Amino acid sequence: MPTNATGRLAYLAGEREVEIREYPVPDPEPGALVTEVVRANVCGSELHIWNGTHPLLDRMVLGHEALCRVSDLGEGVTTDYDGEPIAEGDLVAPTYFVACGKCAACGRGEFRSCENALSHWVKHPDEFPHFHGTFGTHYYVHPEQYFYKVPENIPEGVAAAANCALTQVLFGLEEVDLSYGETVVIQGGGGLGQNAIAVANEFGAETILVEGVEERIERARDFGVDHVVDFREYDTVEARADRVAELTDGRGADIGVEVAGVPEAFAEGPHLLRNGARYLEIGNITPGHTTEFDPALLTRKNIQVTPTMHYDPWYLGKGLDFLSRTVERYPYAELIDAGFDLVDVSTALQKADDREMTRPSLVPGHEH
Amino acid sequence: MPTNATGRLAYLAGEREVEIREYPVPDPEPGALVTEVVRANVCGSELHIWNGTHPLLDRMVLGHEALCRVSDLGEGVTTDYDGEPIAEGDLVAPTYFVACGKCAACGRGEFRSCENALSHWVKHPDEFPHFHGTFGTHYYVHPEQYFYKVPENIPEGVAAAANCALTQVLFGLEEVDLSYGETVVIQGGGGLGQNAIAVANEFGAETILVEGVEERIERARDFGVDHVVDFREYDTVEARADRVAELTDGRGADIGVEVAGVPEAFAEGPHLLRNGARYLEIGNITPGHTTEFDPALLTRKNIQVTPTMHYDPWYLGKGLDFLSRTVERYPYAELIDAGFDLVDVSTALQKADDREMTRPSLVPGHEH
Amino acid sequence: MPTNATGRLAYLAGEREVEIREYPVPDPEPGALVTEVVRANVCGSELHIWNGTHPLLDRMVLGHEALCRVSDLGEGVTTDYDGEPIAEGDLVAPTYFVACGKCAACGRGEFRSCENALSHWVKHPDEFPHFHGTFGTHYYVHPEQYFYKVPENIPEGVAAAANCALTQVLFGLEEVDLSYGETVVIQGGGGLGQNAIAVANEFGAETILVEGVEERIERARDFGVDHVVDFREYDTVEARADRVAELTDGRGADIGVEVAGVPEAFAEGPHLLRNGARYLEIGNITPGHTTEFDPALLTRKNIQVTPTMHYDPWYLGKGLDFLSRTVERYPYAELIDAGFDLVDVSTALQKADDREMTRPSLVPGHEH
Amino acid sequence: MPTNATGRLAYLAGEREVEIREYPVPDPEPGALVTEVVRANVCGSELHIWNGTHPLLDRMVLGHEALCRVSDLGEGVTTDYDGEPIAEGDLVAPTYFVACGKCAACGRGEFRSCENALSHWVKHPDEFPHFHGTFGTHYYVHPEQYFYKVPENIPEGVAAAANCALTQVLFGLEEVDLSYGETVVIQGGGGLGQNAIAVANEFGAETILVEGVEERIERARDFGVDHVVDFREYDTVEARADRVAELTDGRGADIGVEVAGVPEAFAEGPHLLRNGARYLEIGNITPGHTTEFDPALLTRKNIQVTPTMHYDPWYLGKGLDFLSRTVERYPYAELIDAGFDLVDVSTALQKADDREMTRPSLVPGHEH
Ligand SMILES: [Zn+2]
Ligand SMILES: [Zn+2]
Ligand SMILES: [Zn+2]
Ligand SMILES: [Zn+2]
Ligand SMILES: [Zn+2]
Ligand SMILES: [Zn+2]
Ligand SMILES: [Zn+2]
Numbered sequence A, B, C, D: 001m002p003t004n005a006t007g008r009l010a011y012l013a014g015e016r017e018v019e020i021r022e023y024p025v026p027d028p029e030p031g032a033l034v035t036e037v038v039r040a041n042v043c044g045s046e047l048h049i050w051n052g053t054h055p056l057l058d059r060m061v062l063g064h065e066a067l068c069r070v071s072d073l074g075e076g077v078t079t080d081y082d083g084e085p086i087a088e089g090d091l092v093a094p095t096y097f098v099a100c101g102k103c104a105a106c107g108r109g110e111f112r113s114c115e116n117a118l119s120h121w122v123k124h125p126d127e128f129p130h131f132h133g134t135f136g137t138h139y140y141v142h143p144e145q146y147f148y149k150v151p152e153n154i155p156e157g158v159a160a161a162a163n164c165a166l167t168q169v170l171f172g173l174e175e176v177d178l179s180y181g182e183t184v185v186i187q188g189g190g191g192l193g194q195n196a197i198a199v200a201n202e203f204g205a206e207t208i209l210v211e212g213v214e215e216r217i218e219r220a221r222d223f224g225v226d227h228v229v230d231f232r233e234y235d236t237v238e239a240r241a242d243r244v245a246e247l248t249d250g251r252g253a254d255i256g257v258e259v260a261g262v263p264e265a266f267a268e269g270p271h272l273l274r275n276g277a278r279y280l281e282i283g284n285i286t287p288g289h290t291t292e293f294d295p296a297l298l299t300r301k302n303i304q305v306t307p308t309m310h311y312d313p314w315y316l317g318k319g320l321d322f323l324s325r326t327v328e329r330y331p332y333a334e335l336i337d338a339g340f341d342l343v344d345v346s347t348a349l350q351k352a353d354d355r356e357m358t359r360p361s362l363v364p365g366h367e368h
């Protein structure tokens, strides 16, 4: 049963214009969940959307990362998506997208590529069930939306981030079949990059980070990166390629991971890799940004490129397991900044945009 | 035993400057073969090399496609690489590259990516065993170089081409796991593209060719292509993308094959494909040619790119089997033009360069 | 809206004791379908259940194969599982099992292994929604149960069988990656075996059937089998193994398919296969039947065994596509016998049990 | 250059009848190596052969595991199979089998299944190059036989064993795609089992050993096994299955590894595994030993069986890398017993047969 009759949410009314609005807390449909948001993180996507540079989304409820507490179970919901019993009061992490099960992609079993993945997210709050994003006191989990009970040993902010960076790189690195004993070069030391270091390390791989920001390099060292190629020292593609070669018996890395999010990183990738390498492309997700690219660099080296936009939704369960096993070994909590009240969401967005903070988080419950 | 004491070969002395030279026919080392060239085709690579635009190769014996007759068996050679007994007089097709077995790539079992693949090809004829290329009366097959007996029902020129276009696309389409019932869009109707139509058709796939040259389109129809998107009618990327969408339930093709050999085709690829498609890159092999490319087009559609430069050498055996099974069903012989004497190799190259002919061939035995 | 207030169904009250019972036609839940059964086939499983030899099932509504006409769409149902618009009156084929999405198997994305696959089937008709099996005037399709519109060119009985034999072998042969040019030996020429011949043939494989019943051998020839190893002629394991070797260059087949359904076939399998072969096990599904087995036969030949009980549910869509493409080329309809009224279900079962008929079918609409 | 004109080897003249014979040390053919044996281990296979229970081998030079010192390089040998420079005096580990490259299996790229894998091993010493087995002062490495330089930090006996148990289970566990976070149940705590614990642990998997011999259980604990199911306590299949279920959330393990080497273990396997599990069969390699087996146990659980007899030869390089990385973390040396002179080979075999020792080793150099 819902604990309060109405809830509040952060609505993007226009470019960099957020309003807090109030809506009735809905009753869950059969198979759905109504939850209270315990913690929600501000991620790069919110900045893009807030700044109006995300081409596909506007006029919507903000927020996609969250740790939630179940407040109302729809008819028929007795377990999470791993078969674990679920009850009111349980802490859960939902995927931020869905696999509809009925589009052409889902119809091939390629749930990661569901054509309707974001159909519930990009909605105006006047539409039922109102709480489409995680920047609010409540969040509605749809019948086909995967969610998992959160292991107790995962800190709040880390659990809230599980459905994004960690699970994305875990999925991606399994897609390119990163194996024990291989070397992976990671382009970019933001949240995705740091999580990639943790995953690669657990898989028994050697890690090389290409990055130029001191703070990110230091954090990567806390995450146990094996080598850093510092942009400030190696300031050309050639210099970085030579340095990576030097670290890999003259050959280049087995795996590349693009999480810098700029097209130039994609163009640089092949130079850092060995013949027959695999390249995971995650960072470049906003169309319209091009670079000069030489496809023969891929062909002559037989480099396979695997881009991943989302993940098969059951990977969130694997992501939470991963965090639970390794939470003592990696400083995941350092990736999350202190929390703001929901009413201060614009401040939080501004601080992230100014790069004063990496990943501010919201704690809607503060305001109760 | 060699049938004559000396042989002749086509040596590239400088840009567009070919000399016919004479060398002693070598004795084969243990594991090697000496062969007489029955037929050798002029392929696009030879034109690049002849014109001096191939960055990696010069001053060498020309030619990489050939049908050969075994004239001298090295010690220990009793079978081809499929275990079939081999004897003097047998017709064989060799791979044009080797898998050395001892480089880092071979050491991972990735024979397709051997770092020494072309080590025997790019050699001056003064060096033993002289007959490094197929444009000559003889051709030397090294101990680690795969070769296969040629089924009797394959015409000479077609057999000579087996180690190049057909086997390359057969390998590539298996690498991207082209499956029964899928739709493949092929960019470019040259030799690779026509062979891709045959392979895709045999695998039970539907084929769409993107091409603008009338003669190639007609040939594709002879090869049984299902649909043609004619550049002359659909003259923008958008128009071609719309047309492919129209042919594929509005979604784009399952598989793309780039055999046009220009960077712009690579940049166009993602527009022709569905969410979650696979893209086979074969045509762009000469580094130094760039295009404006937007990597987010790959990411947002989860399009996996698989480039292939060579193939695992045992695929030549599969390629010959494929030709033997299907030689009645596809006009492979149309892809090969009439033969020239070895002394006329420059004429043959000129005619190919002028596009008067597609794939002239040499018949060194004419001159006996 | 339901066209009649009540419907009838075949209830297994005890061993070989079927009663026709009447129940109210239910209203569909959100996401569900109510359908009228156009045609339902009697399959081997029904005989096992009827005879009481199926260990897991009893006291239930019979029937799992069907062609259905949509009579009532649950809230929110607008398309089938391939995104095709769906309306009352459409002909659909449903899977006979579900993937619950929430068990441990589904939670790994292994929908084919759902632990609750048969949860809706094995139910007493007193329980809502009553019409749990396809032997009735109506059939209820649950919200998580895949269903597909049936292409118009597929005959009724063939469409009714699509969710069983054809889709099962299509899935299985893709699981063992049957490829163009390979040879497959099929143990058993019942419905599964005949469908396996069609699929293997379409994939470009060569087929060998091991069978001893004249009628089945003749049917296999109609299905275009390449070779038959007749049990009556080759009456020992060794003789059959020798014959298969003879047909495969002395090596054994690349792929084996066990659809005989007896443990002895499983024990014979390795003898028919080459080193490094793959073996698809489908037929042995009833536990408690053992055979003397030598596991070293698998090890010494590196034979991989892939058993499949069900299939990923989206394969039913692929199965219907397959039938639609190939319906002119294979005599699928021969596999289905003439139809009975629902009241004559015991007669139909008896005739199948007596092997007077292969696959009798029910046409519940006859009785209207 | 050979350091002595003749060498000695252990020849199996008859059942349990070993003679030390003397032969000239051969000159290496092009591509071959002559080596001095530094250390050779007595493995289970030698006991089988010695006792006459190995059906395929007799009258031969004994021994397949060895650490060797290069004494004579054949023409053209400049590197090992990983491209590392090689010189006289280097310590190397060779595979004990070959991939001929020319049989039907090699012709499909399935080097693990080479039909001529043991062609050099099972030979009478009168035949050139005499030193066909590792129980001798010298060992001949053929041109197509993979060998790798041995990292310095690997102890002698461990290096000698690298080409057998460790590399076999490393290959096998990659074949069944053992992944981070999975649970593997290992049947049998001999050398293969202990090595499997190490590999599984490094891959981030949880390990369960099923074993009943105290000493093996203790060793497994030294190797860091997570759980032991003790045959003495759980003395029925059902009890062991229940215990494994209890350790795995009631479901059974993700992966099973059969290294007990008895058919009963194979029959027990499915009971220990979850729905959709993978089963690696390594131990049962001697044909002629059967068990009562119920194939429906595989089918109903969709359990895939992957048997491996040998490995792709480049895995030996990966195996040596693995040992070098992990030699400080696992007590590999405990698996190898103290060394014997070559003349005492019968004593060593007897002690292994009497189970007084696990893996005695020979140190042929002692006798110089
Ligand atoms: Zn979807
Ligand atoms: Zn995020
Ligand atoms: Zn190589
Ligand atoms: Zn060519
Ligand atoms: Zn399930
Ligand atoms: Zn059926
Ligand atoms: Zn071989």
Ligand SMILES: [Zn+2]
Pocket (backbone or CB within 6 Å): D043, D044, D045, D064, D065, D164, D165
């Ligand atoms: Zn051994």
